[in-house]
Amino acid sequence: MLQTVGEWLWWDRLWLPANLSWSDLEDSEGRVYAKASQLYAALPCALCLLLVRYLFERYMATPLADVWGIRDRVRLPAERNPLLENYFCSQTRVPSQAEVRSLCKKTGWPQRTVEVWFRRRRNQDRAGLKKRFCEASWRCLFYFFAFLGGVLALYDKPWLYDLREVWEGFPKQSMLPSQxxxxxxxxxxxxSLLLSLTFDVKRKDFKEQVIHHIATLLLLSFSWISNYIRIGTLVMVVHDSADILLxxxxxxxxxxxxxxxxxxxxxxxxxxxxxxxxxFPFWLIHCTWVYPVEHYAPFFGYYFFNIMLLVLQILHIYWAILISKMVYKLIFSKLEGDDRSDEEENDSDSLKERNHKFRHMNGSGARGRANGH
Known part of the structure; x- marks a missing residue:
C-alpha cells in the first residue's frame, strides 16, 4: 500500500507539465537539478540554527541587554491554590465578574484577592522583556544575513530584472550552488521556528504564524522538487527585506x-x-499565474503553487491590518512593545479594565505576520 501511495504522490502529472517526467530532471548535458532527497538536509540545518541561536542569545544578546539596562519586571508569584489553578487551566484565564464572585464563595477569598491571583498567574506565563529582546535580536540578525545572501544570489541573474526569464527553458534549468x-x-x-514554538514568545497571531511557517515550508519544498527555484528565491528575498526592520x-x-x-x-x-x-501580488503572483501558461498547459503543481502563494497573501493582509492599528497608535497615542504580544499586568489593574483590554486584543486578533516572514 505504501508503494502505491508513493507512486501516486510522485506521479509525474501532479508535479510536472505534460510530456515531461522525472527522468527529464536527471543530471545531464552539464545541468545539475535539485533532488527531493536534498530536502532532508533542512533538518540538520534547523538543529544547527537552533544551536547558533542559543549561543547568540546567551553570549551576545543577553550581555547586550544588560549593557542597555533591559531588565525583566519583578513578578510576584501567584499563591498556591489548586482550585483556582484548575479553573485557570481548564476554564478561562480571564474570568468575568460573575465567575470571580463564584470563585470567591468556593475559596473563601475576597474578590480583590481572587482578581490579583489571576493577574499574577497570567503574568507567570508571559515571556520576560529580556527574552523578547533576545528573540527579536536573533530574528533581526538572521533576516539581515538571509536578505544579504538572497541579494548575492540574485543581483546578477537576468530573471531579477525580467520575470519572463523565470520560465525560460523551464523546467530544464540547472540548479546553482548559491540557490x-x-x-x-x-x-x-x-x-527551526516550528521546532522552537514551545519556548518562543507566544503572540496573539500564534495560529497565523504556524500557518505561515507550514505554508512557507510547503512552498519551498514544492518549488525545490519541481524546479521552481528561480521564483522561489524571488519570493524569499521579497519577504526577508521588511522583516529586518520589524x-x-x-x-x-x-x-x-x-x-x-x-x-x-x-x-x-x-x-x-x-x-x-x-x-508580491502584482509582481510575483502575476509571474507565477500568467507567464507559465505561455510555455505549458496548467497542471496540478501550477495550481498548488499559486494557491499556496494566495494563502501567504491572505496572511499579509491580516498582518497589514495589525500593522495599521499599530501605526494609528504610534501617531495618535503611545506605542510600546509588539502589539501582537500580551501586556504585562499590575496588581492595581481593575478587573473591568483588564477584561476590556482582553476583549480588545482578542477582537483585533480575530479581525486581523519574520517570518514572516
Missing amino acids: YRYYLLEMGFYL EGAKVFNYAKWHQTANTMFLVFTFLFVLTRLVL
Whole structure:
C-alpha cells in the first residue's frame, strides 16, 4: 500500500507539465537539478540554527541587554491554590465578574484577592522583556544575513530584472550552488521556528504564524522538487527585506530607544506595504499565474503553487491590518512593545479594565505576520 501511495504522490502529472517526467530532471548535458532527497538536509540545518541561536542569545544578546539596562519586571508569584489553578487551566484565564464572585464563595477569598491571583498567574506565563529582546535580536540578525545572501544570489541573474526569464527553458534549468545554499538556509530557519514554538514568545497571531511557517515550508519544498527555484528565491528575498526592520524596531523599542524604534517601524510599514501588498501580488503572483501558461498547459503543481502563494497573501493582509492599528497608535497615542504580544499586568489593574483590554486584543486578533516572514 505504501508503494502505491508513493507512486501516486510522485506521479509525474501532479508535479510536472505534460510530456515531461522525472527522468527529464536527471543530471545531464552539464545541468545539475535539485533532488527531493536534498530536502532532508533542512533538518540538520534547523538543529544547527537552533544551536547558533542559543549561543547568540546567551553570549551576545543577553550581555547586550544588560549593557542597555533591559531588565525583566519583578513578578510576584501567584499563591498556591489548586482550585483556582484548575479553573485557570481548564476554564478561562480571564474570568468575568460573575465567575470571580463564584470563585470567591468556593475559596473563601475576597474578590480583590481572587482578581490579583489571576493577574499574577497570567503574568507567570508571559515571556520576560529580556527574552523578547533576545528573540527579536536573533530574528533581526538572521533576516539581515538571509536578505544579504538572497541579494548575492540574485543581483546578477537576468530573471531579477525580467520575470519572463523565470520560465525560460523551464523546467530544464540547472540548479546553482548559491540557490542551494539560500534554500537550505531559509528552510532550516522556518523549520527551526516550528521546532522552537514551545519556548518562543507566544503572540496573539500564534495560529497565523504556524500557518505561515507550514505554508512557507510547503512552498519551498514544492518549488525545490519541481524546479521552481528561480521564483522561489524571488519570493524569499521579497519577504526577508521588511522583516529586518520589524525585528530591529522591536530591539530598539525594548532598549527604550523609542524615537529610533518608531522611525524604523514607520520605514518598515512602508516597505511591508510595498513588498507584501504590491510587489508580491502584482509582481510575483502575476509571474507565477500568467507567464507559465505561455510555455505549458496548467497542471496540478501550477495550481498548488499559486494557491499556496494566495494563502501567504491572505496572511499579509491580516498582518497589514495589525500593522495599521499599530501605526494609528504610534501617531495618535503611545506605542510600546509588539502589539501582537500580551501586556504585562499590575496588581492595581481593575478587573473591568483588564477584561476590556482582553476583549480588545482578542477582537483585533480575530479581525486581523519574520517570518514572516
